[in-house]
Amino acid sequence: MELGKQLRRKRKELKLSSIQLAEFSGVSQSTISEIEADKRSPTINTLEKLCSAMHISLQEFFPYSEFSDFSKDEYELLAVYRKLSTAEKVDFTELLEIYHHLSPEEKFHFTKLFSLLIRNR
Template sequence: MNIGKRLKKYRNERHLSQKKLSLHTGISQSFISSIESNKQSPTITTLERICDVLGITIAEFFSKPDNAVPDSLKPLLDNARQLSPVQRKSLINFLESLNGD
């Protein structure tokens, strides 16, 4: 598994520069660059911070492409990624109420 390649893919999908990701995560731009070029590996804590900003879980980060989100759900996820953690929790609660959970 190529962590650097995946990070770059997810970052580019969200139209984030390394600098912007750095600002949102508090992780230096040079370290993000080193991860993407596979010169350094992130710790789990660092990867959690990155995934939080990218709006994905660590499990999603490492999931295989065949577990990809269907196109019909991508707009929902794109919008959810822009929500704050509190807003995401509210959205989850709302969706669970629709499902009767």
């Protein structure tokens, strides 16, 4: 689905006029109309303003099932990963790499140990 059609569909779903969306978002009504007509590509900043005004996240605006081949679990994992600091991302990536190379028995014990650690925090 094109971006403009997606925006118009979501706006109408919420029963908002383009004028109302403009007032709530701070994005001009003419810009919204141009985006909806696919005559203009919005910046990420503009999309964030529009989504915020509609009380949805960018992730909700671009549902995983329409715009990627990620599973819902993969999409949720990516959302958590993006919240990590740079150092945490390095640690997490290293941890996944180690886990990937474990035997099935080692993975079982690792998962049990990790579950105990989480419960005791």
